[in-house]
Amino acid sequence: MSHVVSPIREKLVTGGKSYHDVTHDICKQVEGEPTKEWKWAFGISCVVFAYGAYCLFYTWWQGIGVWGLNKTVGWAWDITNFVWWVGIGHAGTLISAVLLLFRQKWRMAINRSAEAMTIFAVFMAGTFPLIHMGRLWVGYWVLPIPNHFGSLWVNFNSPLLWDVFAISTYLSVSLVFWYIGLIPDFATIRDRAKKPVAKRMYSILSFGWSGRAKHWNRFELVSLVLAGLATPLVFSVHSIVSFDFATSVIPGWHTTIFPPYFVAGAVFSGFAMVQTLLLVMRKAMNLEAYIHTKHVEYMNIVIMVTGSIVGTAYITELFISWYSGVEYEAYAFLNRATGPYWWAYWSMMTCNVISPQLMWIRKLRRSLLFTFFISIVVNIGMWFERYVIIVTSIHRDYIPAAWSMHYPSHIDIAVYVGTIGLFFVFFLLFARYFPVLALNEVKTILKGSGQSYKESPDYHKHH
């Protein structure tokens, strides 16, 4: 091995697993029958999604007037949900790309499922800008294609168009990155499959993967280069999302701190969602040997650091609004904290600034129950952050006669909850039919402790 692992480091895979154990532990999830809990969760997600889909269809039929929007508050739940989902969609690529470049081996247990989550979340995010166009069937107008309106093109100066490019690039590149890693693991399932239908399906999915030395050589380079491309991409995407606001002239949006602050917030919320999902998944699928306290602790440290960056950004924003001497800016922030939406602002502050600070305590950040609780709190807090930024900045218009409030209609809420339903439909299907751990990567980290597992009684029992 080219690197030295300190003996005081906790083992990444516990329980003295052999290569075959790894294969078996992951493949048995795919090969067995779905559990009762899985069926229930899947059923509920489908029902929730179905109601969301109905409300979505109702929106298309009636127009976005069925939402709680009005002339002053033209962006509310739709864009809040969009930014919330994109933010969540940042953890997966960060884990698999940035941590790959930094050679953080603990990523290997979580990157597959985190990236699946990313792709599904970005997919959910992408639906909102499309829906909020109102006329979905002209959605293709955002593409620079020759058209019959004369030589009229989309506006390349507009951050909204940058967003189109950023989100679609991010979604498709993440998908490719994820799939390239999945091919060898699909091959493992293919080669174990007994039922003809499963064999056929996984054979198609695994693209005839061979495992030749040359192919592994290419595989590793492709993974590395894709990680190198995805790393700036992941930072660019949320920067560009923040440009949607930062390049406007609305007090409360017009701030240069937005790109780094949004990226930190995205990583913060993304890791929280990873924790929420993985803590349930490891329990339901008996993956305790692969995803254990150390992984949770590492992720909690990321949550703590990014949460602190977000907190610093909030306070900087407040300070600058006063220090700038622009009374509109100052009012926008004063109104956030003390105006009619004070409850949203203080929920955001509590969830995002105070709760991650508790992770300084080792005992708390290694507690799985506490982590689960905080991850939910952070998810809620980050939704409020976007709601606060969007709605409180625009609900007080320049002319007091135009001042307004935003109240969501039940359609607003149902469409949002519906996307959560669809997200879980996808994630549950993933957990059921896909290798939830990167088998080929996890096997490479067994080797470091290979000697120790050969000496353990487990080894002699099996062989």
Added chain:
Amino acid sequence: MLKSSAKKLVSGGVKISEVYSPFPIHGIDPIIGVKGTRLGIMAFLYGLTGLTLATIGMYYFMVVEWKMNIGGKPNFSYVENVLAFIPISFEFTVLCAAHGMAITYLLLNRTLPGMPAQNPDPRTTDDKFVMEIRLSENHGLTEEKVDELLKDTGFVELDKKIIE
């Protein structure tokens, strides 16, 4: 272990045709004579193509064909507007580099949806490692000689096949 036995065989004059493994074995490539891949160069070229296309496209759309008047700002020059074009130039570069490389990778490996499995034994995707040695590629050696060399390697199974 496969690495050390491969080394032994190669020093004994055997040409190893292929190695199949469930995960990448670092350092096996130089031993069995697999050259480093040039996919990285391809990724760079695809990225360059993307950047060029994005630049030409935005120059044509925004400067040549339809000079959009945005608050009377200069709209007749690419250079003066270039800052607004950077995000999309970057995204398009990444898009082309990533997809170009991924497609090339799949084509080079001959791995496409529905292709038949190429590994000789289904266990090579689980926990077994296969070394393929062809007599047709080892003219200087007889079967017995290869067997003798193999004896020192501690292999688990030996599978002889006659390929027409």
